[in-house]
Amino acid sequence: MIVPAxxxxxxxxxxxxxDDPFLRRAVGxxxxxxxxxxxxxxxxxxxxxTWRERGRAxxxxxxxxxxxxxxxxxxxxxxxxxxxxxxxDAAEAREIVLGIAERAQAKLVVKSKSxxxxxxxINHRLERxxxxxxxxxxxxxxxxxxxxxxxxxxxxxxxxxxxxVKALFEEAGARGLSTETxxxxxxxxxxxxxxxLAADVGISGCNFAIAETGSVALFTNEGNGRxxxxxxxxxxxxxxxxxxxxxxxxxxxxxxxxxxxxTGQKLTTYLNLVTGPRRTAETDGPRELHVxxxxxxxxxxxxxxxxxxxxxxxxxxxxxxxxxxxxxIGGHAYGSVYSGPIGAVLTPLLSPNDETxxxxxASSLCGACFEACPVKIxxxxxxxxxxxxxxxxxxxxxxxxxFAAFALIFSGARRFAFLARLGRILDRIVRRFSGSAxxxxxxxxxxxxxxxxxPAPAARSFRERFRELEQKR
Amino acid sequence: MKVSLFITCLxxxxxxxxxxxxxxxxxxxxCEVDFPEAQVCCGQPAFNSGYRDEARSVARTLLDAFEASxxxxxxxxxxxxxxxxxxxxxxxxEPEALALARRLRDKTREFSQFLRQVLGIEQxxxxxxxxxTYHASCHGSRLxxxxxxxxxxxxxxxGIELRELPRCEDCCGFGGTFSVKLSDLSAAMADEKVTNIxxxxxRYLVGTDMGCLMNxxxxxxxxxxxxxxxxxxxxxxxxxxxxxxxxxx
Numbered sequence: 149m150i151v152p153a154x155x156x157x158x159x160x161x162x163x164x165x166x167d168d169p170f171l172r173r174a175v176g177x178x179x180x181x182x183x184x185x186x187x188x189x190x191x192x193x194x195x196x197x198t199w200r201e202r203g204r205a206x207x208x209x210x211x212x213x214x215x216x217x218x219x220x221x222x223x224x225x226x227x228x229x230x231x232x233x234x235x236x237d238a239a240e241a242r243e244i245v246l247g248i249a250e251r252a253q254a255k256l257v258v259k260s261k262s263x264x265x266x267x268x269x270i271n272h273r274l275e276r277x278x279x280x281x282x283x284x285x286x287x288x289x290x291x292x293x294x295x296x297x298x299x300x301x302x303x304x305x306x307x308x309x310x311x312x313v314k315a316l317f318e319e320a321g322a323r324g325l326s327t328e329t330x331x332x333x334x335x336x337x338x339x340x341x342x343x344x345l346a347a348d349v350g351i352s353g354c355n356f357a358i359a360e361t362g363s364v365a366l367f368t369n370e371g372n373g374r375x376x377x378x379x380x381x382x383x384x385x386x387x388x389x390x391x392x393x394x395x396x397x398x399x400x401x402x403x404x405x406x407x408x409x410x411t412g413q414k415l416t417t418y419l420n421l422v423t424g425p426r427r428t429a430e431t432d433g434p435r436e437l438h439v440x441x442x443x444x445x446x447x448x449x450x451x452x453x454x455x456x457x458x459x460x461x462x463x464x465x466x467x468x469x470x471x472x473x474x475x476x477i478g479g480h481a482y483g484s485v486y487s488g489p490i491g492a493v494l495t496p497l498l499s500p501n502d503e504t505x506x507x508x509x510a511s512s513l514c515g516a517c518f519e520a521c522p523v524k525i526x527x528x529x530x531x532x533x534x535x536x537x538x539x540x541x542x543x544x545x546x547x548x549x550x551f552a553a554f555a556l557i558f559s560g561a562r563r564f565a566f567l568a569r570l571g572r573i574l575d576r577i578v579r580r581f582s583g584s585a586x587x588x589x590x591x592x593x594x595x596x597x598x599x600x601x602x603p604a605p606a607a608r609s610f611r612e613r614f615r616e617l618e619q620k621r
Numbered sequence: 622m623k624v625s626l627f628i629t630c631l632x633x634x635x636x637x638x639x640x641x642x643x644x645x646x647x648x649x650x651x652c653e654v655d656f657p658e659a660q661v662c663c664g665q666p667a668f669n670s671g672y673r674d675e676a677r678s679v680a681r682t683l684l685d686a687f688e689a690s691x692x693x694x695x696x697x698x699x700x701x702x703x704x705x706x707x708x709x710x711x712x713x714x715e716p717e718a719l720a721l722a723r724r725l726r727d728k729t730r731e732f733s734q735f736l737r738q739v740l741g742i743e744q745x746x747x748x749x750x751x752x753x754t755y756h757a758s759c760h761g762s763r764l765x766x767x768x769x770x771x772x773x774x775x776x777x778x779x780g781i782e783l784r785e786l787p788r789c790e791d792c793c794g795f796g797g798t799f800s801v802k803l804s805d806l807s808a809a810m811a812d813e814k815v816t817n818i819x820x821x822x823x824r825y826l827v828g829t830d831m832g833c834l835m836n837x838x839x840x841x842x843x844x845x846x847x848x849x850x851x852x853x854x855x856x857x858x859x860x861x862x863x864x865x866x867x868x869x870x
Contacts, residue, residue, distance in 0.1 A: 159805075172809075472810050472813075477806065509802055511796070512792050513799070514796065515759055516763070519763055535669070538671055543671075547670070551675045559661070559681065560661070561660065561661050565658075568633075595801040596801055596804065599807070599840060600840050605634050608637065610628050610641070611656065611658060614641075
């Protein structure tokens with residue numbers, strides 16, 4: 149295994165990714181495909197901005213009334229025969245899931261893809277108690293075999309190519325594979341079938357929880373979600389407490405917004421609605437159904453007007469696909485479960501510390517994330533808010549000094565014009581004797597000069613030249 | 622129409638020709654252009670880095686400078702975007718400054734939007750018989766919505782051969798302090814932009830923000846890509862002069 153990314157600085161993690169031409173190529177090709185098909189499917193639907201606005205309105209309404217809808221959902225879920233658990237943090241959620249698995253005397257757990265289960269790192273906890281966990285989403289299974297974490301919200305193995313996948317499958321016991329996608333997928337299918345049939349517990353995430361019906365909606369493309377939620381005797385749903393939608397009619401809206409934003413699909417391949425455990429006359433479905441509703445910092449976001457809208461997120465990954473930073477460095481460089489612009493905003497909110505706070509700098513503030521977001525979360529503004537909080541929290545004396553100087557010099561036009569002129573004269577003297585070589589050794593300028601020549605200031609500023617122009621008129 | 626130019630600190634010190642071009646173009650359309658000397662900077666470098674107090678004391682220079690102006694025009698979508706999008710928040714606790722900031726927002730336009738929306742330019746006596754590709758700066762196009770205006774103006778120029786830049790809306794990697802804080806990453810983003818520019822085979826790159834153009838042009842020079850970067854105001858200035866030259870000769 150490689151050095152855990154979280155122990156390096158953002159700059160070092162980015163450097164490592166930038167040095168990996170293979171990763172950059174794999175990520176670049178896939179996000180380009182995803183965002184192109186997103187553009188096409190949004191256009192095909194028509195009135196995309198109206199759809200986004202409706203998406204934002206519904207999500208904001210839910211978040212503003214979350215207590216009401218959570219109570220409605222859990223009442224309905226329980227009336228159907230399901231068990232409702234609330235977890236204040238990741239540790240509590242892990243113990244709840246472990247408790248259910250132990251009571252079910254589970255030896256094998258199968259999982260469908262779930263980011264919230266990555267957030268609480270459930271696999272490690274279960275495996276420490278001797279319970280095997282198998283990821284059954286193809287991408288998730290690949291990164292599980294590689295002992296890695298997802299590098300994209302919806303394409304967890306976006307950074308892997310077919311040769312690498314073949315090698316991982318061979319380590320898992322496959323023989324005579326080619327690198328053809330159907331061959332690789334065929335091996336995974338056969339192997340995962342065995343796990344589905346043998347599993348005691350299925351764990352899934354939750355795309356949306358429908359308050360009015362107590363249903364859990366799952367969007368999947370591989371059919372593994374259906375196996376996980378119907379074959380094992382016990383099904384555990386893990387959901388962030390913000391995953392709620394009021395009604396099935398609202399689900400129709402998001403059945404359009406989510407797949408189109410995520411992969412450019414008009415519809416997801418499988419849309420499961422799990423409404424209670426197996427009923428008396430039914431022949432399939434789990435006998436026991438649990439939902440673990442996770443807070444883990446979400447209440448704090450709810451009480452924070454600057455960041456509340458981040459709870460509107462539907463985890464589609466569209467912001468990753470359009471982000472020029474993500475495109476260059478992929479997900480692992482963020483050093484967190486959630487990557488891309490949403491990860492840079494969400495991670496310091498979920499676990500505030502110096503390492504996570506640094507993620508606010510992983511953006512050129514271009515705003516592409518906001519433009520792509522199907523529920524219009526102003527991620528670029530939130531990154532600026534986070535930077536302000538970082539400054540309030542603690543900041544290097546050098547940077548603080550630099551901005552104090554900036555404020556002093558740039559807050560008076562005469563001072564500014566005089567010092568800028570002085571700077572230009574000094575610049576010319578220095579350049580006459582040493583070219584730009586000496587200047588390129590100065591901090592900040594050095595960083596610029598590593599990749600581009602240092603531009604020289606104009607011989608005379610605009611304000612000087614405009615004055616002359618006026619005198620001539 | 623009386624117009625005040627908000628030059629931006631970067632163009633003031635590094636690219637005065639852009640300001641002079643903007644002045645000439647505006648005057649050609651009958652604007653009376655002045656330059657209130659009290660202006661310095663919109664404060665964005667400090668604001669985007671999280672230094673609110675510092676940003677506010679710098680931004681105040683614009684509130685004072687343009688208090689008496691009727692229209693304010695700037696050759697930067699980013700600095701105009703700062704006024705439009707963030708001044709409300711920056712001055713929210715100071716009622717007097719906030720009132721000035723709102724008035725400034727309402728009368729300030731980015732150069733291309735001013736020509737299209739305020740002056741209502743529908744045609745140009747302008748000629749520029751060269752191949753040109755256009756990069757859409759993020760803040761101009763996303764914060765201000767200036768997606769069509771620059772291209773509409775370029776399309777009015779006679780003889781121009783506009784070549785579409787693949788992914789023209791993607792960030793060039795500048796991002797102010799981003800370009801020096803994460804310089805390698807910024808350069809990787811600039812490289813992608815430069816490669817796309819090269820693929821068009823155009824002789825000129827046109828944009829509406831000198832921050833982006835300084836970044837892209839710098840990277841092009843380092844990579845020895847022979848494309849000249851021009852601000853839209855410079856191109857229009859040259860194109861208008863070309864057409865006039867052709868008429869008088």
